[in-house]
Amino acid sequence: MMLATLPTQARTHNYDITVSDDLRQVHVQAELDGAAVLRARQGRSRRLHSATTCEGKPLDARRNRIDPNGATCLRYTHSLEAVDERFSPADVLTTTTSEWLWLPRFEDNASVNIRVHLPEGINAHLPFDQAGDHYVLRASPGSSRGLALFGRFASTQIVLPDTQLRASLIGAHGQEQKLTRWLTAAAMDVWQIGERFPNPQASVVVVDVPGSTGEAVPFGHVIRDGSEMVRFFVQAQSREAALLGDWTATHEFAHLLLPYVREKWISEGFASYYQNVLLARRGVYSEAEAWRRLTHAFARAREIDNPPSPNDTEHDEFWRVRMLIYWSGAALALMADTAWRAQDDTSLDAALARLGRCCLPSPDTWSGQALFSRLDALNGAPRLRALYDRYADSPGLPPVETLYPALGIRTDGSRITLDDAAPLAAVRRAIMGRE
C-alpha cells in the first residue's frame, strides 16, 4: 500500500557562510537534507569561483544551477557584488542574497540553519530570522530581493514591551540615539494594534542620505525575501521633531499588519489609512488634521480622469493612477472599520490583531479575496469581502465620502469641520483616538 497521503517531512539544511577579509567573496558550505540542485533566483554561474563536493570533487554549474551529482555536502565560492551602490558609504557593502545564496528548492515547512563567519570588526545585517547563535531561513513570498549588508556600521535595538527588533544604522554617525527613538515611536504605533508587533523577527535598516531632499525620511520600503526587512533612507541630521512628525516609518511598519498581498492597492491602501490613524493616536496629528489629510487624499484620487478600477490600476501608468493605488484601499479600510464599529461592536484593529496572531508572518502571497474573507471570519462579521466584490472592479475610488454626514465630517475646500452631534461621531473619534 502506498502512503502517498502522508505529509512530506520538513527538511532542514545546514549552511555555513564565511565572508572573506576583503568582503569580495563568500565561501559557502551546504549540508543538505538529501541531494538537491542548488539555485539562486538571480544567480549566475560566471560569478561562482568554484563549486565542489565537500571532498573536493568539482561539480557542474551552469547558468543558475549547481548539480550536486548525488552529494549532500557541497561547497562553493561566489563573488559579492554591490547593489544600490549610490546609497552605501564606502565602508559598507550592500549585496543581495538572491545572487549569492544558492539553495535547494524548499517547501513551506522547510528551513535552513545558517551560521555566519565574519572578518574581525565587520558587522552584518542579513535577511534571516535570528535564533540564538545562528540564523534560520524559512520560505517567504520573495517580494523584492533580500539584502545582506556587510561592513562597519552601528547596530541598535528597537525595544517594544514584549520584543526587540534589530536595526542597523548605515552612516548616521552620532545620530544613533535619536534614530532609535524615532524608530521605536513608529514601531509602537503599530504595536498598539493588538498590543503585539506583527512580526517580532522583522528587522530594520536605516541608510543616511544627507542632503537628498527637504524631507526627513525621503523613502522607505518593505522587503519580504527571507525574513521581513524594512529599509529607510533618512536625513539623519534632521531634527528629532521632524523625524517623529514624518509618516513614512509608521506607514512602512503598518505594511507588516498584512501578509504580502497580490494587489498593491490593498497593501498600500491599508498602510496609508493607518499612517493617518496612528499618527493621530500618537498625538502628532489632531483628529481634524488626520481627517483633513485623508479627505484631501481621497479628493485627489477622485481627480483622475477616466479612472481605472482598483484592480486595473496595475495595468495603468503608475504616476497617473498613483493616488488610486495609495487611497482606494484606504477608502475600503475606512468603510469596513466604520461598519464594524457602528454595527458589530468590533473594528479593523481587532481583525488585524487576530490576523497577526493566527497568520503572520506568512510565507504566502495572498489574494485580496482570501485576505478579506479571512479578516471577516476573524471578526465574525462579514464586511470587507462584500466591499471588495462591489468596488475592486468598479472604476475610481470607492464612495467613501457617503459616510461623511453620519461621521460628522464636513468639508469646505481644504477645511474640515467635525460635528460631534452626528450619529456616528463617537465612531469617528474612536478611529482616531486611543481607547
Ligand SMILES: [Zn+2]
Ligand atoms: Zn507603502
